[in-house]
Amino acid sequence: MPEENAFWTLVGIIEEYFEGYFTEEMIESQVDQLVFEELMRERFPKLVNHLDYLGVQVAWISGPWFLSIFINMIPWESVLRVWDVILFEGNRVMLFRTALALMELYGPAIVTTKDAGDAITLLQSLAGSTFDSSQLVLTACMGFLAVTEARLQELQEKHRPAVLEVIEERTRKGRVFKDSKGLASKLYSFKHDPEPLIEEKLHKAESEDTPVDADRSHSSNLEEFLAGDDSEVDSVPDLQEQVVWLKVELCTLLEEKRSAVLRAEELETALMELVKQDNRLQLSARVEQLEREVAELRQALADKREQEAQMIQVLMRVEQEQKLTEDARISAEHDLAAQKYAVHVLQ
Structure with missing residues (x-):
């Protein structure tokens, strides 16, 4: 393509x-x-x-x-x-x-x-x-x-x-920050280079036909400049209070976070101890169970040995009886042979 x-x-x-x-x-x-x-x-x-x-x-x-x-x-x-x-x-x-x-x-x-x-x-x-x-x-x-x-x-x-x-909310906060930044920039500019702002104020005064004394002192110019922007200057304490409040809130949040981290570490340690203890209990229970199983196996083995001994005795009796039966059979065969011989002699 x-x-x-x-x-x-x-x-x-x-x-x-x-x-x-x-x-x-x-x-x-x-x-x-x-x-x-x-x-x-x-x-x-x-x-x-x-x-x-x-x-x-x-x-x-x-x-x-x-x-x-x-x-x-x-x-x-x-x-x-x-x-x-x-x-x-x-x-x-x-x-x-x-x-x-x-x-x-x-x-x-x-x-x-x-x-x-x-x-x-x-x-x-x-x-x-x-x-x-x-x-x-x-x-x-x-x-x-x-x-x-x-x-x-x-x-x-x-x-x-x-x-x-x-x-x-973010846009509104950004607008407030931009306005406050503009006021701070004006104050900084007036402190370092007051002439442009003074000329701007004089120009405004002339356009409004207000008599202005061009020989006012630097301090009076600053007072007039600040007085002309009372609405903006009044917002500075509010912003400062907000900054202080935000700093306090930030410190509080950091302290809460630190406490939460410590608490989490304590809980994790306690959990590990519980797990270890639980593992020990499980191991003990498992050992006891294995011991019981071993005892049962030993008992079963003893029973098997006893049954084996009984079976051996039964087999020995059977062998003895079989031997007696075999001897009786042989004796009967001998008797039968003797009788046959006697009959033959008589004939």
Whole structure:
């Protein structure tokens, strides 16, 4: 395919199947990350809990997958198979199914990790070695039939208001920060080079036909400049109070985090002790069970030996009786031979 055709094909795919993904705010991409996280919590709660314990957000893993449509994330053959299904179905359902399939294939290995970096690195390495594209597509299409376009649209409608609210809040905070930064820049400029601002104030005064004394002192100019922007200056204490409050909140959060980490370490130590104690109890119970089994085997062996002795005695009696019977038979044969001889003599 020529380069221009390939380019317009990519544009068509992005506009048709990934609308809102690559805009300035990336609204649909954020919505899909929340949808995927909810699907993960429904299907793999143990894995998500482990990622939460490590401090890994699901979006850190799935975000690059979705934005790149798995290009350079899994082997090229698998990428082509996934793209075939996406283009055939004409929606983003296969994105979610493929990501869930990768989690199902490599989730057991991720659960064994002890660090956030190890978890992400291991998953990237395992995903990059998914050379069996047939298994991947089969797992995605057959193992996650419940992930349908209607289900995804329902979850997207559920999470989209939260994303829009966060973006609106971020925009509002950015506007306030920009205004406060403008005021700070004015104050800094007036301190180092007051002439342009003084001329601007004089020009405003002349345009309003207000008599202005051009020989006012530098301090009076500063007072007038600040007095003219009372509305802006009044906001400085509020911003300072907000900064102080944010610093206090940050210190509080850091202290809570430190306490939580210490508590987690204590709980982990206690858990290890409980596990050791439980292991000792299990070993003791196992030893007792083995001792009982050994005693039973010894008793059974003794019973077998006793039965063997009894059988030997019975066999000895049988042999004796057989010997007596054989002797009686021989004696009878001798008697019969003697009688025959006597009869012969008489004849």
